[in-house]
Amino acid sequence: MIVRGDERMLVQGITGRQGTFWTERMQAYGSRIVAGVNPNKAGETHCNVPVYASARDAVAECAIDVSVLFIPPLAVRDAALDAIDAGIGKLVILTEHIPVQDVMYLLAAARANGARVLGPNTAGLVTPGECFAGFMPAFSDSIFRPGSIGVISRSGSLGTLICLNLVQAGHGESAFIGIGGDPIIGTTTRDALEAFDSDAGTQAVVMVGEIGGAMEEEAAEYAAGMAKPVVAFIAGRASPPGKKMGHAGAIVMGDQGTYASKRDALERAGVRVLDTPSDVGGAIAALL
Amino acid sequence: MNFEEHASKPLLAACGIDVPRGALAVSAEEAAAAAAELGAVVIKAQVPTGKRGKAGGIAPAADAGEARAAAARILGMDIAGHRVERVLVEEQARIEREFYAAVLNSPVSKGPLVMFSATGGMDIEEIARTDPDAMREARVDIRNGFDRAAADAMLAGLDTNGALDAVADFLVKLYDCYRRHDAELLEVNPLALLDDGRLVALDCKFVLDDSAVKRQPALESRGSEERLTELEARARALGLRYIELDGNIGVLANGAGLTMTTMDVIAHHGGAPANFLEIGGEAYTKAKPALELVLDNPRVGALVVNFCGAFARTDVMTEGVIDAWQALDPQLPVFFSVHGTGAAEAVAMLESRLGVTPYANMDQAIVAAIAAAATAEGAS
Numbered sequence: 001m002i003v004r005g006d007e008r009m010l011v012q013g014i015t016g017r018q019g020t021f022w023t024e025r026m027q028a029y030g031s032r033i034v035a036g037v038n039p040n041k042a043g044e045t046h047c048n049v050p051v052y053a054s055a056r057d058a059v060a061e062c063a064i065d066v067s068v069l070f071i072p073p074l075a076v077r078d079a080a081l082d083a084i085d086a087g088i089g090k091l092v093i094l095t096e097h098i099p100v101q102d103v104m105y106l107l108a109a110a111r112a113n114g115a116r117v118l119g120p121n122t123a124g125l126v127t128p129g130e131c132f133a134g135f136m137p138a139f140s141d142s143i144f145r146p147g148s149i150g151v152i153s154r155s156g157s158l159g160t161l162i163c164l165n166l167v168q169a170g171h172g173e174s175a176f177i178g179i180g181g182d183p184i185i186g187t188t189t190r191d192a193l194e195a196f197d198s199d200a201g202t203q204a205v206v207m208v209g210e211i212g213g214a215m216e217e218e219a220a221e222y223a224a225g226m227a228k229p230v231v232a233f234i235a236g237r238a239s240p241p242g243k244k245m246g247h248a249g250a251i252v253m254g255d256q257g258t259y260a261s262k263r264d265a266l267e268r269a270g271v272r273v274l275d276t277p278s279d280v281g282g283a284i285a286a287l288l
Numbered sequence: 289m290n291f292e293e294h295a296s297k298p299l300l301a302a303c304g305i306d307v308p309r310g311a312l313a314v315s316a317e318e319a320a321a322a323a324a325e326l327g328a329v330v331i332k333a334q335v336p337t338g339k340r341g342k343a344g345g346i347a348p349a350a351d352a353g354e355a356r357a358a359a360a361r362i363l364g365m366d367i368a369g370h371r372v373e374r375v376l377v378e379e380q381a382r383i384e385r386e387f388y389a390a391v392l393n394s395p396v397s398k399g400p401l402v403m404f405s406a407t408g409g410m411d412i413e414e415i416a417r418t419d420p421d422a423m424r425e426a427r428v429d430i431r432n433g434f435d436r437a438a439a440d441a442m443l444a445g446l447d448t449n450g451a452l453d454a455v456a457d458f459l460v461k462l463y464d465c466y467r468r469h470d471a472e473l474l475e476v477n478p479l480a481l482l483d484d485g486r487l488v489a490l491d492c493k494f495v496l497d498d499s500a501v502k503r504q505p506a507l508e509s510r511g512s513e514e515r516l517t518e519l520e521a522r523a524r525a526l527g528l529r530y531i532e533l534d535g536n537i538g539v540l541a542n543g544a545g546l547t548m549t550t551m552d553v554i555a556h557h558g559g560a561p562a563n564f565l566e567i568g569g570e571a572y573t574k575a576k577p578a579l580e581l582v583l584d585n586p587r588v589g590a591l592v593v594n595f596c597g598a599f600a601r602t603d604v605m606t607e608g609v610i611d612a613w614q615a616l617d618p619q620l621p622v623f624f625s626v627h628g629t630g631a632a633e634a635v636a637m638l639e640s641r642l643g644v645t646p647y648a649n650m651d652q653a654i655v656a657a658i659a660a661a662a663t664a665e666g667a668s
Contacts, residue, residue: 074503097498099470099497100393100472100499101400101467104399104430108398108429109431112431123598135598137598137628137629142627142628154545155543155544155545155546156545156599157541157542157543157546157598157600158543158545158549159545160597160598160628161546161596161628164596164627165649181544181545183393184393184395184398210545210548214396215395233549235549236548236552237552238552239548239551239552239564245544245548245564246543246547246548246566247545248498250545275553276552276651277553277650278649278650278651
């Protein structure tokens with residue numbers, strides 16, 4: 001999922017500390033935030049936009065394309081269902097530690113209603129020069145500049161480092177898509193790869209993966225048929241098996257989710273796999 | 289969070305699933321007393337790992353005397369690094385046939401997956417290899433649940449020695465148990481058909497979703513303790529994610545992905561990381577206790593501090609590190625790479641307060657740290 005500068009955004013949880021802090025930054029960057037939600041503060045104005053009791057109430061008053069959720073873990077399911085029922089087509093769910101059965105529930109509802117979900121447990125997405133949604137340092141021009149490289153990452157911090165290295169090497173990004181560090185997420189690596197494949201502004205893609213799960217293997221199948229070059233870095237080569245490495249999804253179990261399996265699948269698909277993020281700028285330059 | 293068999297089975301029983309009568313024993317005497325009540329029993333080691341049978345951790349006992357001897361042998365055994373502290377003493381079952389059943393969170397369908405196999409008693413990978421035709425799966429829309437009709441449809445045509453009704457009924461209860469207790473995995477293997485026609489869960493593995501612990505307060509204390517080193521336990525109490533490793537290069541970084549990557553790049557350049565320690569997310573203000581943890585590992589010969597600020601501000605994290613460094617005054621070489629949100633302020637602070645200039649990228653900082661640690665080891 002890529003979000004454009006003209007898309008109208010709702011912030012659920014806009015009045016909280018994080019909601020307020022990042023709404024102000026998103027507005028300053030150019031994100032078109034048109035409304036917020038807090039059931040206890042309906043009718044008020046916050047960050048210069050009207051606050052509604054629910055996403056449904058907000059949609060009754062103004063058209064909304066994207067909802068960004070700054071909501072605590074146990075309340076996310078109902079907040080997301082509210083947005084989905086209201087007919088909002090894109091949800092960005094930042095929260096970490098949402099019970100997995102709640103995630104599966106809201107993803108099933110999204111699928112049934114044709115809504116797309118980014119996350120959970122993501123830092124969000126950035127379209128340099130247009131807008132961002134989440135808590136990314138989009139406003140730092142040493143990290144994000146308009147360009148033609150699509151970046152996909154399961155990790156916010158590592159994705160940020162990759163973007164920084166790209167900009168240092170003279171490149172810019174068409175968009176950054178943070179897909180999230182949970183084992184079950186709405187937009188997979190493969191989904192994000194497809195989005196960049198069909199995006200006219202993207203010439204090459206950097207895929208930042210991690211040990212755990214099979215998303216990189218799945219994405220490799222798609223990458224094999226792509227005309228645009230893809231470069232990858234997979235974190236966790238030196239991680240011990242059987243431990244959750246910070247992200248709930250980053251765990252090797254038996255022979256499942258190993259670094260070797262991912263690297264092998266990607267290389268067989270013609271994807272160059274980097275040994276260190278510092279090499280990303282040179283690798284992209286060599287392919288364009 | 290993993291639950292041992294003795295902690296998992298009561299969850300099944302609470303959902304109406306038959307389990308053998310049994311008692312937990314911490315000594316041979318207790319095991320003998322339980323067997324005196326139950327008759328012929330099985331003594332089962334309670335450790336948070338599979339393959340107990342192959343390791344000799346499960347033994348039948350015909351009476352109290354045999355139960356005492358078997359428990360005495362199994363208690364204190366080492367199974368895959370776990371010392372057996374407790375055994376489950378259970379009545380023996382007269383088994384006609386063994387099945388396999390499970391409900392789990394599937395990242396492929398992004399929903400619950402109900403699995404059943406008319407062959408059981410071995411692990412699921414082995415069943416898939418040897419008898420794939422005996423296996424059935426049902427993808428569940430969690431909004432609708434898994435009812436009797438869904439179970440009947442899933443099982444249609446399987447040979448279960450005439451137990452299809454009982455199995456369908458069991459699967460509905462198993463799914464209910466999975467939902468009620470926020471399971472990540474709920475597995476019954478073997479599920480036994482007894483010679484009197486009853487279906488009984490002879491073993492059970494329950495994994496609680498770590499993210500759901502907050503709303504399952506009754507379960508929290510019943511899971512098995514993860515084995516932690518002293519430093520890992522200290523980190524957990526502080527709310528920090530720390531994993532102790534074998535190497536000599538200490539790692540302090542923000543965010544799970546960047547921390548893993550710092551370890552990877554250390555290994556790539558021929559070094560060995562001493563730890564995983566992430567201070568991203570809400571933990572980014574805890575730089576001081578985090579640094580203390582890294583320094584308290586005696587193997588550490590050099591430290592890499594690798595920050596890339598997004599949500600976490602590198603100036604806040606760096607200030608914490610400098611404060612801690614000045615308070616602790618460790619005699620340890622330290623190598624910084626600091627980029628992203630707040631980096632300009634962080635670099636200025638490092639230069640003015642510690643007289644240290646960060647490296648241009650993480651690879652340079654890491655290569656320098658590996659060389660310094662090698663020099664320190666050569667000197668000692």
